[in-house]
Amino acid sequence: MNGAQALLKTLADAGIEVCFTNPGTSEMHFVAALDTEPRMRAVLALFEGVATGAADGYARMAGKPAATLLHLGCGLGNGLANLHNARKGKVPVLNIVGDHATHHVQYDAQLQSDIETVARNVSPQFVRTSASTAALCQDAVDAIAACMGPPGGVATLVLPADVSWGPGGVPQACTPPPAAPAAPPERVQAIAQALAASGRKTAFLLGTRALRAGLLEPLSRIAQHTGARLLAEVFPARMERGAGLPHVERIAYLAELASVQLTGVEHLVLVDAKSPVSFFAYPGKKSDLLPAGCQLHTLAAADEDVAASVQRLLQAVGAQAAAPLLQAPRRPDRPQGKFTADKVCKAIGHLLPERAIIVDEAQTSGIMLAMFTAGSPRHDVLALTGGAIGQALPCAVGAAIACPERKVLALSGDGSAMYTLQALWTMAREKLDVVTVIFNNGSYAILNVELQRVGAAGAGKKAHDQLDIGTPALDFVRLAGGMGVAATRATTTEGFTAALEHALRTPGPHLIEAVVPPTLTGLKLRVLPHLLGSLARLPRPLAAALKRSIAP
Amino acid sequence: MNGAQALLKTLADAGIEVCFTNPGTSEMHFVAALDTEPRMRAVLALFEGVATGAADGYARMAGKPAATLLHLGCGLGNGLANLHNARKGKVPVLNIVGDHATHHVQYDAQLQSDIETVARNVSPQFVRTSASTAALCQDAVDAIAACMGPPGGVATLVLPADVSWGPGGVPQACTPPPAAPAAPPERVQAIAQALAASGRKTAFLLGTRALRAGLLEPLSRIAQHTGARLLAEVFPARMERGAGLPHVERIAYLAELASVQLTGVEHLVLVDAKSPVSFFAYPGKKSDLLPAGCQLHTLAAADEDVAASVQRLLQAVGAQAAAPLLQAPRRPDRPQGKFTADKVCKAIGHLLPERAIIVDEAQTSGIMLAMFTAGSPRHDVLALTGGAIGQALPCAVGAAIACPERKVLALSGDGSAMYTLQALWTMAREKLDVVTVIFNNGSYAILNVELQRVGAAGAGKKAHDQLDIGTPALDFVRLAGGMGVAATRATTTEGFTAALEHALRTPGPHLIEAVVPPTLTGLKLRVLPHLLGSLARLPRPLAAALKRSIAP
Missing domain, CATH: 3.40.50.970 (Thiamin diphosphate (ThDP)-binding fold, Pyr/PP domains)
Known part of the structure; x- marks a missing residue:
């Protein structure tokens, strides 16, 4: 051998x-x-x-x-x-x-x-x-x-x-890994005390291993029992959500919004998560998003047993009998009217099949996705954990091979998709059940936002040309066809919804190019309702604070 | 600032x-x-x-x-x-x-x-x-x-x-680099003595800086005067060649062929080159291609002044008055008959415009390129210096921006092209005069050769599937169209030649997909004439040795 x-x-x-x-x-x-x-x-x-x-x-x-x-x-x-x-x-x-x-x-x-x-x-x-x-x-x-x-x-x-x-290879067997430790009692007690003293000012920040159905349920019992909130990391590797599961609000990508989400939190309990920081640094702004004076707790670190730690806390706070707050089934209506990225998100929420897997790299275009799919049938979301774009299509390939019985939706911006578009060929070759939706807005739209956010002065035509990927226009229908993937271009809300319906119903890979305008053209007040909408369940005082924080 | x-x-x-x-x-x-x-x-x-x-x-x-x-x-x-x-x-x-x-x-x-x-x-x-x-x-x-x-x-x-x-940036000026030293007299003398003693058994191995017209001319004088041969590194960064310039034979990619090219060489003089080694290792075969007993000389190393060193040697051997051996103008006829990768190479030789730049990543399909373009008008060849595929199209973008008045030909295998196909979009955006030729043989054809060469045992369907990129078939016309580049598919010799003629005549980027069978299906004796053909001017005894070395 x-x-x-x-x-x-x-x-x-x-x-x-x-x-x-x-x-x-x-x-x-x-x-x-x-x-x-x-x-x-x-x-x-x-x-x-x-x-x-x-x-x-x-x-x-x-x-x-x-x-x-x-x-x-x-x-x-x-x-x-x-x-x-x-x-x-x-x-x-x-x-x-x-x-x-x-x-x-x-x-x-x-x-x-x-x-x-x-x-x-x-x-x-x-x-x-x-x-x-x-x-x-x-x-x-x-x-x-x-x-x-x-x-x-x-x-x-x-x-x-x-x-x-070389000759002389000798196969070896793996030994089971050592058991990971659960949170020690004194740590659990400290968190339980914080929850008892100021539950309503406590938030849990959940990382990937805490965002699975089996843990969301006891975590929701704890939250319901103590008044604490459940937040998710901005980009978890995997998150189970949808009808019948506890709803968890993801921290926003934009630090301005994330700060608002965290306003008033006096105790932040990390569960397989790290303390929230802004994605990038901005001149004159804080990178650390932990509110001033907020006390940080770690229920379970990355190398610890998350499930056992959560169980210990559940018992310590006596929440075993509390009812978890479960998301009611609720789909948005079939979208109509002017075709925008939001309508794409709405159509996805309207049609999402049971047990779908969404790989979300839609960037600016996907800002409404979380809201429109919150009450859709139970599904998984795989997010851009490291921020390195070009992830959605390859990740969808792997998810489809891991779960051949489930539909995979790969959502990508046009710019992101072009880094690793070759994934389409593997989808075709392996006949994977992946529906790829490309939001084609002809722009590195997020960079238009970022250019403003970093306060870059003097940006003129040359600078803005660097963010324009619509010259020449990318034609994703041809690109997909060139790699053996059936594709459709959607330019109307009705057309997109019908194309998605068809793709979800038909085995094998499909690509839908959604030709949409950029969603965010800057942190303008006029987009505030969208931003607010995406932060489902934001309490009224926070919404007001958000409005103030974004107002130019 | x-x-x-x-x-x-x-x-x-x-x-x-x-x-x-x-x-x-x-x-x-x-x-x-x-x-x-x-x-x-x-x-x-x-x-x-x-x-x-x-x-x-x-x-x-x-x-x-x-x-x-x-x-x-x-x-x-x-x-x-x-x-x-x-x-x-x-x-x-x-x-x-x-x-x-x-x-x-x-x-x-x-x-x-x-x-x-x-x-x-x-x-x-x-x-x-x-x-x-x-x-x-x-x-x-x-x-x-x-x-x-x-x-x-x-x-x-x-x-x-x-x-x-941050504020307070202060622009700085560069200082001119220190002059690089030329070969010292004793080194030049030693090489001159080797040439005097056994010129016919001496070869120069030329790297990029020696492969420019201004140096090829004195090097050819030296070679003509002493009987030495001029060889080029297998993958130079840039090589000037064609009608009116001294012809230089490139070392072959296949170590079996390179060894034959070097057979009988007793002195190898490196000029901005390194001693030849095989590209990969193969079980039971030598990596070092220097013939046993061959003495290695370095006229100019990478950090030395190549031009001055060559001039010193020219004078030391007294070859100033020798006539360089210049390549006569000679184009192949317009190709006809069964469409193969060789016909593509022949058509390129037939039509190559004056001062063209060829970026050559054609792998197996380009094996005849050197022979068919040897007497075409003067041109540059940019080769795959580091062996990292996905180079031709991006490199062509840069060459076209450096030389807007010249035609650039990017030649790529289908597999190679798919690594960095996004280059087509930049070609379209910048309206670059690049003609991209994709040899679409539906295969990582070179790996079919390599699978045999490494002697990998037991390869069956799963192994061969790993080399098959024709399932599904890549459609480069659609892929190019998706990025705004005009494209044509050629399936006949006449069709390809006409498409190339059109593309060379028309400004802006073009892609021609040449649907060809794999050129090398193994080191079979039946392909030997092709291999030999690519080693232009191979002396008869070497050809016989080559034949022996490859014969199964």
């Missing part, structure tokens, strides 16, 4: 059954070994960013890692942005990066580069170049353990060609 | 007049400052790999660097592969990578990552995070000096948002 064959058996034995690939010559023995391991499914991508984004999406939904197969430092570089998203989302991904044979490295051939230095950016937990075929499978087992965590993350195993082709 | 404004003035004063951009929020002040510096042209790309590849192509033709503008670590990651090509080609590129404001770093916001660690992979010469607005322009001057070399390379200047927006 050569190294590659033993490696594939080790992966499959560990439950890693999907590998998203973009191989080159140095990976040919791994590729050849695929036929020796029937449990391993290899999914080809035309670009590494698709492979890594798909591995991210797969793990978010499957709850276990996929592998990637990348070609030396350059392949890893191409995959870096979506690995960054996985890292920030604490999503387990096992990178296998082929390298030159160990004896070839000294010659500094064309593709030679320092792979490990690149890998460290996304794999702080584990980077190792396997030194021999004999050691390879133990290296793989160590890498798998490192990426599984908790906290989960990206592990990078560099696989020299001769380690792959 | 804020930091960004001062930086732009510093760049323009240094002659850096083009910036290939894909900005985000942290770069907004740089973007806003563009309007304050009329000398700076900002060229927007939809993907960072296009921006970096364009900067590479620009510098190869302009002989001076362009800047890139990238968005934090993820943007740099997306641009890494083509920066790798620039690094390996010793091409000057100045990366400007926006970063969070210095005070924001501590919060580990979503896009926070260690930019410098990624940059070190491609910028060993220079990575610096500018610490203050006051220091910024000196940092830029240092970065420019570092990337200019010699040897040229990639310099990365990390620009925190607050350094960009």
